[in-house]
Amino acid sequence: MTLARRFVLPLAASLAALSLSACGQSAKEEEKATASAAPEAKPGISVADGVFMLPAVSGNPGAAYFALDNESNNTVSIASIAIAGAGKTEIHQTMGGQMKPVDRVDVEAKTVVKFERGGLHVMAFEVDGSLKAGDTAEMTITFTDGDKVSAPLKLEAMGAGAMDHGSGH
Numbered sequence: 507m508t509l510a511r512r513f514v515l516p517l518a519a520s521l522a523a524l525s526l527s528a529c530g531q532s533a534k535e536e537e538k539a540t541a542s543a544a545p546e547a548k549p550g551i552s553v554a555d556g557v558f559m560l561p562a563v564s565g566n567p568g569a570a571y572f573a574l575d576n577e578s579n580n581t582v583s584i585a586s587i588a589i590a591g592a593g594k595t596e597i598h599q600t601m602g603g604q605m606k607p608v609d610r611v612d613v614e615a616k617t618v619v620k621f622e623r624g625g626l627h628v629m630a631f632e633v634d635g636s637l638k639a640g641d642t643a644e645m646t647i648t649f650t651d652g653d654k655v656s657a658p659l660k661l662e663a664m665g666a667g668a669m670d671h672g673s674g675h
């Protein structure tokens with residue numbers, strides 16, 4: 507399996523854009539004219555292994571992981587990710603033990619990008635207390651072109667490792 511990851515760091519990107527294209531003001535036209543089409547899955551895009559680790563303590567953030575497979579012939583760019591039951595989400599990248607927000611995740615043609623522990627992840631805030639381990643919550647990924655894809659996340663208790671089947675909170 508080819509596993510390519512390319513992260514766009516928004517600050518660096520916009521600084522580069524500023525310095526490179528002083529005259530390129532209209533380069534960022536949005537495609538509102540074609541506010542189009544059905545919220546159907548993008549062709550060739552699939553999501554697997556969705557998991558949402560619920561916060562152990564109410565009020566803390568949770569984290570979601572999944573793998574996005576782009577079998578299409580084009581790069582797709584994730585702009586945002588929403589999770590039913592989470593008031594707010596951010597895409598984070600863990601680097602050197604610290605998490606940094608990521609504005610956009612590019613997934614090149616014929617590659618898989620994994621959101622996983624210690625790497626890219628979705629940080630979920632304001633998690634609804636009614637979400638329970640064992641259930642599922644719907645995740646909706648929005649791409650920069652406005653297309654969306656939804657997939658279920660399996661809800662798991664944070665720290666649900668081999669050792670904590672005695673402590674039921």
Ligand SMILES: [Cu+2]
Nearest residue numbers: 598605627629
């Ligand atoms: Cu995070």
